[in-house]
Amino acid sequence: MKKIINNPENVVNEMLEGIVKAHPQYVKRLEGLNVLVRANSPVKGKVALVSGGGSGHEPSHGGFVGEGMLDGAVAGEVFTSPTPDQIFEAIKAVDGGEGVLLVIKNYTGDVMNFQMAGELAEAEGIKVADVIINDDVAVENSTYTTGRRGIAGTVLVHKIAGAAAEKGMDLEEVKRIAEKVIANVRTMGMSLTPCTVPAVGKPGFQLGEDEMEVGLGIHGEPGTHREKVKTAAEITKDLLDKIFEDIELVEKDEVAVLVNGLGGTPLMELYIANNEVDKILKEKGIKTYKTIVGNYMTSLEMAGFSVSILKLDEELKELLDYKADTPAFKQL
């Protein structure tokens, strides 16, 4: 394992320090906790958004703390859900009196830890609601299982629900908006390489020189299956086909596209993939309203990408266009 780190045990702490030092105008750290909140928290008179999860997904989630997106982000150990006490402190620090929406990705650990924290906060009289993101179409949806994972679509939930909160909508409305995004966003991903959790010291899986892993989450775990490496055009088609199977998109529908790098993918390759996404959507007569390309929800140094498609309506478009000013996502 080669990494630019000091001590595998201390990566989350040092990273959070590095973030605060880089972006003091945006975020501050709650003393002694792995929680970043807006520099001006709590913001009075608006619903606050708290997200988070394991670390290793940078810039998620701390990078999205700021105007128009999150109020607080809780960082667990690498790929490990944070504990309820930390989330509880985040909720208390950002509540501006209008209540707090917890943005949770659908992992057993995240759901349990965030909901436990929500219960603690409600016991102290804070209004709390939550939404659970499950955009990963690689996993079969079923009431008999844990259901689908939350992956890169989370970024779009942050953006749009964050805008709703910033615009002054109340907790119920912000939750409704977040759920609308969740209902309309689908993601599918693939990778060329595994990644190595610092504390583990070896890659989560092995891939041959001509193999890729398809349908994978964002915690370095293997995907649903393995294939021989294909061209960008073929890979992109496979990912989108899987998405199209799951959400009905017809001619003239408008969508937002997120081509998300997993951390080790050069931007050149993401743009080549985006070129393919665009071709396929055009062929189907679907209109791309907005495209986001970059590393937004990563898995450490994993090389690979995911495509997210969000079906838009007028309300979502307006919120998507709303101003955002955070370390990792800015929109003028």
Add this chain to the structure above:
Amino acid sequence: MKKIINNPENVVNEMLEGIVKAHPQYVKRLEGLNVLVRANSPVKGKVALVSGGGSGHEPSHGGFVGEGMLDGAVAGEVFTSPTPDQIFEAIKAVDGGEGVLLVIKNYTGDVMNFQMAGELAEAEGIKVADVIINDDVAVENSTYTTGRRGIAGTVLVHKIAGAAAEKGMDLEEVKRIAEKVIANVRTMGMSLTPCTVPAVGKPGFQLGEDEMEVGLGIHGEPGTHREKVKTAAEITKDLLDKIFEDIELVEKDEVAVLVNGLGGTPLMELYIANNEVDKILKEKGIKTYKTIVGNYMTSLEMAGFSVSILKLDEELKELLDYKADTPAFKQL
């Protein structure tokens, strides 16, 4: 070689298509050329900035085309300087009547191709000036050699000279500002892994599981020397020491810091490195006015980073703070 591409011969073309499709509000491509210019080019009444070089450094250079930074970016083949005719077309397309500043990184090929293009443009009556960036302290500076390479410091030249142009300074002034940045910026980099040029198909060099390459450029070439991997604290200290040898920084000096990833480095590691940079600067009593952390001047999928330090004065601070709105660098 595993990459998300279709055909190694076609990566630059497809990437440029992907960029334009992702950011049509920012950039357009000159028909049949590997040139991106602002969507609203030419912008009347302001000096235009043209930069570029080989591809493989994304988001450099096309990602910085937009308000407050570049007007045009010319993309050569991967790691190969673009030809003068392409640069010439870029100059013609962006000139808004106030002249064009060519921002050139100090490589024999870049310098010659850009200057030839400049001559062609001058022959057509366009005012042209150029600056040559040479921020890489790894290479010894000498009048008897080609001199130092231009690397990540280029991003700061784009930002600050771009602001000067946007504010309406004339060509001479914009050039003076760019040269002031060049005179005051120093960069030093290292890598943990090599990178593979698509058309070549194999890595530019080999590194052992416990080795790192220090003092390297951005074209996948080996650095000045090789060492056993060290901690983030030690590496950062080595890089900064080399910079401090070269530029005098005393207590109370104000600097901008760019912790630049080479493409395959997770943001987590860049922030850990930034934490170390911050410690060292604080110890020396140097004030960090602004910090930028991320992948800005990359070498394909290379894992590693560089640190750039720019010594600021009031004029540079004001320009650094100026609004920028480009695909890869936004500042509200």
Add this chain to the structure above:
Amino acid sequence: MITRDLLVEILKNVADTIKENKELLTDLDAAIGDADHGINMNKGFKTVSEKLDTVKDKDCGTILKTVAMTLISTVGGASGPLYGTAFLKASMAVNGKMELDNEDIIKMFDEAIKGIVMRGKAQRGEKTMLDALIPAYEALKGSLEKGDDLSEAFIEAADAAKEGVEYTKTIKATKGRASYLGDRSIGHQDPGATSSYLILRTVANTLNQQED
């Protein structure tokens, strides 16, 4: 009968066992999860072990509640809230008691399992810690009912848990992170079931050493 001192000893031994098996648990999790179960559990029980000294003079309920809160606030992931809730429910079942009789232990165990089910919404057969814990609970209860003493009963419980762990190899995960693998999870042993088994085996071993 488990005295408060014995309870503390058991818990410290559990912490040691988890530490010794950190790598094993992580490797099991690497195969079908995210390679952190050993790390998570060890972080939690290491802190538990340290905290125990501060509460060892309190009642059993308080001791167990401290374990619960420590696990909740240090482990994270899925196993943190699950084991945390288990210990919390167990502690509530024996509030104020200075020692635990067989009935207390059955009740604690029952409440712990109910807590895990309440929190994680899983059932037996979904390839989770419940596949070790539920058969262990049944074995313990059965053994005590037929008159075995507690140390014998925990041997039966640990054996049943061991069988449960073996059983997890044969089934597909439908809860937790391993469920994303679908059929690819078959053939692998569940890390959480394994840690549950290790905990029960440690209880059994401690009780049996005690008797010698």
Add this chain to the structure above:
Amino acid sequence: MITRDLLVEILKNVADTIKENKELLTDLDAAIGDADHGINMNKGFKTVSEKLDTVKDKDCGTILKTVAMTLISTVGGASGPLYGTAFLKASMAVNGKMELDNEDIIKMFDEAIKGIVMRGKAQRGEKTMLDALIPAYEALKGSLEKGDDLSEAFIEAADAAKEGVEYTKTIKATKGRASYLGDRSIGHQDPGATSSYLILRTVANTLNQQED
């Protein structure tokens, strides 16, 4: 005397030579540069070869200018503008001419070298194409002055260029990409000097075949 047809034949032969030596030039560049000299040069001369048919009925100046512009707009890197400038300056020296006499050729060669120096700011001894071209020019001029015919003079020029290439092995690069290697460039032969030698050898061969 070089007629316009002969000039075109020479240039086509040069393109063939570069193609045959693409790998060699790239390998030489891999050792001390960025492994693209053969790729760059071949891309350029392949296009030159195609373009020649469209201008073969024009004057020598126009033909050479076409070569220049084609190299400039297809090669890139350092060698593109350098060879491009060389051909451009040579073309300007023989503007409008339908055939080239010895004096024209000396002037063309001289202007070409001056163009390279102007563009690249290198001198002899910096491990560049100039280390092949300058001795070749001197040999050509000397040979013609002592009364040799053009085909003999180009053999002397090519021989001198070959010696120049050998000389580049012994020195350190102080210009171009190889200069970043410092002393590590010693022992390697310069790719640009090699391509210059190959071009001159092809001119000599073509002229000498012509005479047979």
